[in-house]
Amino acid sequence: MKRATPYLLLLPALIFTVFVLAYPLIQNLFNSFYQVSLVRGTGGWIGLENYEKVFRDSEFWLAFRNTAVYAVAGTVLALVVGLAFALLLNLKLGRITTVFNVIYTIPWVISPVVAGFTWKWLLNDNFGIINHWLISLGLIHEEITWLGNPDTALLCVAIARLWQFYPFAMVMFLAGLQAIPEEQYEAAAVDGASMFQKFYNITLPNLQSVSAVLLLLGILWSFNDFNMVFVMTRGGPMNASMVLPVLVREYSFVFFDLGKGSALSVIIFALLVSLSFLYLKALSRREPA
Amino acid sequence: MKRLLALLFLLSLLTVSCGKKHDGIELQLWNFGDLPALIEWVRSRVDSFQAAHPGVRVVQSEKSWNMIRELLYANLTSGTGPDVMNVHANYAAEFGGAGFFTPINTFEDFEEVKSLFEPGLMESTRHGNNYYGLPCSGIAFTLVCNADLFDAEGIAPPRTWSQFREAARRLTKDTNGDGKTDQWGLVLLGADRGSFSYRFAPFLFKAGQDILTDDLTKVAFNTPRGVEALRLFVDMHQVDHSITPGFLAYHHSEVNDLFCSNKVAMSIEGPWFRTIVDQKSPGKKFYTVPVPVPDHMIALYDSLPTLQDMMMYSISAFTKHPQESWELMKSMRTLEADMDWITKDLGGIATTTGALYSPEAERKEDLALYRRELRFARPWPPHPGIISIANNVITPWVQRAIVGELSPEEAMAGAAAEAQQILDGKK
Numbered sequence: 001m002k003r004a005t006p007y008l009l010l011l012p013a014l015i016f017t018v019f020v021l022a023y024p025l026i027q028n029l030f031n032s033f034y035q036v037s038l039v040r041g042t043g044g045w046i047g048l049e050n051y052e053k054v055f056r057d058s059e060f061w062l063a064f065r066n067t068a069v070y071a072v073a074g075t076v077l078a079l080v081v082g083l084a085f086a087l088l089l090n091l092k093l094g095r096i097t098t099v100f101n102v103i104y105t106i107p108w109v110i111s112p113v114v115a116g117f118t119w120k121w122l123l124n125d126n127f128g129i130i131n132h133w134l135i136s137l138g139l140i141h142e143e144i145t146w147l148g149n150p151d152t153a154l155l156c157v158a159i160a161r162l163w164q165f166y167p168f169a170m171v172m173f174l175a176g177l178q179a180i181p182e183e184q185y186e187a188a189a190v191d192g193a194s195m196f197q198k199f200y201n202i203t204l205p206n207l208q209s210v211s212a213v214l215l216l217l218g219i220l221w222s223f224n225d226f227n228m229v230f231v232m233t234r235g236g237p238m239n240a241s242m243v244l245p246v247l248v249r250e251y252s253f254v255f256f257d258l259g260k261g262s263a264l265s266v267i268i269f270a271l272l273v274s275l276s277f278l279y280l281k282a283l284s285r286r287e288p289a
Numbered sequence: 290m291k292r293l294l295a296l297l298f299l300l301s302l303l304t305v306s307c308g309k310k311h312d313g314i315e316l317q318l319w320n321f322g323d324l325p326a327l328i329e330w331v332r333s334r335v336d337s338f339q340a341a342h343p344g345v346r347v348v349q350s351e352k353s354w355n356m357i358r359e360l361l362y363a364n365l366t367s368g369t370g371p372d373v374m375n376v377h378a379n380y381a382a383e384f385g386g387a388g389f390f391t392p393i394n395t396f397e398d399f400e401e402v403k404s405l406f407e408p409g410l411m412e413s414t415r416h417g418n419n420y421y422g423l424p425c426s427g428i429a430f431t432l433v434c435n436a437d438l439f440d441a442e443g444i445a446p447p448r449t450w451s452q453f454r455e456a457a458r459r460l461t462k463d464t465n466g467d468g469k470t471d472q473w474g475l476v477l478l479g480a481d482r483g484s485f486s487y488r489f490a491p492f493l494f495k496a497g498q499d500i501l502t503d504d505l506t507k508v509a510f511n512t513p514r515g516v517e518a519l520r521l522f523v524d525m526h527q528v529d530h531s532i533t534p535g536f537l538a539y540h541h542s543e544v545n546d547l548f549c550s551n552k553v554a555m556s557i558e559g560p561w562f563r564t565i566v567d568q569k570s571p572g573k574k575f576y577t578v579p580v581p582v583p584d585h586m587i588a589l590y591d592s593l594p595t596l597q598d599m600m601m602y603s604i605s606a607f608t609k610h611p612q613e614s615w616e617l618m619k620s621m622r623t624l625e626a627d628m629d630w631i632t633k634d635l636g637g638i639a640t641t642t643g644a645l646y647s648p649e650a651e652r653k654e655d656l657a658l659y660r661r662e663l664r665f666a667r668p669w670p671p672h673p674g675i676i677s678i679a680n681n682v683i684t685p686w687v688q689r690a691i692v693g694e695l696s697p698e699e700a701m702a703g704a705a706a707e708a709q710q711i712l713d714g715k716k
Contacts, residue, residue, distance in 0.1 A: 038362040125533075125535035126535070126547060126694070142470075143535075236538070238537065238538060238689060239693070253359045254681065
């Protein structure tokens, strides 16, 4: 009995994991090989037909491009902004630093749905504060229809995403900055290194592993981000900001083709797993043994 | 370990014993709609039903309109979901035709109940030889004109397309002299695919254009008349710039705000609009008129159809208590219950003949207009794929034409080809 006790105690967690993680994943994989339509009912095994339908769909390629732009550009920019704020906070100006630390972290703790609605109203062409400010500053002459224009909608959502992700990057970078030994900067100062040289030769190399983790997490999270895009644009106008997670919903719950939706989910999953694997492998090669 | 297991067993027993169980019949009622007055109305009807049927317990659940199809498909395809629900009347074809709703003409007293309702509205709940619901909350799409702006400009609400275009052009202006337009003639609800198609279809109907052929096998909207209806919006947007430039991002809230703040002069709406305006801007006046007609059809102004929409109460095909569900549904749609749609603002208009022609109805603002419009109005064709055609085909193609990506001819041809694929079961 004593030997079995640990396993018995683990059992609830194991059952929970199987039901909420393994079962949906496996069922989703099965669905992707079957004709599963809520409208036409469930048909038989159709092999790779759902995958073929996805790859033949021009909307998929548009969403793929948008997702890549949204994930990569949004994450890289969030990292740059996060690093900039982390460097500012690392100046250690007493209480002011603590206050700003809290203020800068606020976007991160706001629910993505609330943040999405907030940005939607900030960017509203007629009543939004952003147009009001830009006009007041004389930067624009007429209101810009940020979310109603296919050329700007994706950019706006990416900025909102950046706004939400940069605090996480900032906190991680700040922790990384505080872990850099002070002696390295002192030695560089003795050698007469400029501020930029210190940043380039000491700060950045020391933040390499933090940056790698942030880049990977940022891209993974952005690739899977449904809330912000759905709340702000629903993939519109005219699919201009359509991203893969929103397209999964379109396939599954607008066209009610669960087979096609499942196939796309599997594609996204495979893509992200491969990306993570390749990235981590490349990273491990670069790290000294 | 034994103690732990014993404790867990006791706790589970306690949990089970604390659960409240109802001995009689339990019915699930799903109420789709966010209007507080409607929720309260449903609650009061449920209370009076339960008082009259002590053996039946009704569990009322509030559901969002935005998720209606997803929720119904997800539940009804697996044989679960509510016993009774309020849905769009055009779901008679999609869900009734698929066997998800109970044909209510199988109930003994159906003919008697049917005779309470306006015949045209009752027909909207039919698919094939079966009726799948009792009408509730009739809607006819009309044009609402902002009285402040129309009166200030000294123009009357438009009746023809050229008057409509001219009114929109005149009411698009720079009101504060800063050199930029801050008031537009027309607002369109472009971010919600369903709502957008519901605002374009009335213009097709007013042009005498069908969506599908009578036998529902062919697309019918790709004709010179259909193209002209689309060209009207294209010209208003691209030539006159009289449609709000950001319309592709607008949901109901943006449209309501623009109208109530006098930034737009016209919108295509239904009977719910007055309630919304009264809440946002109490006392604000607007004119409700039929959707304009092509100039050469002005002689038929009073009889050309607009788009009819309606809710209906339906019974799930999977209910274990069809008779009790039928009784509940009837209690929601008595003449007395329908009079509340005259005396209160519940977002639509009454559907029983008794309520529609009651003395109280004569005093209701705009009701005479809606009554007349509903007499000629037509619903979406009763094809199971029509919602998909409206939302996922007509809307994106029409929008692409309005913003200038395609010509009206190209857009209508593209939409027709894609819609035909749905009709042929290829998509």
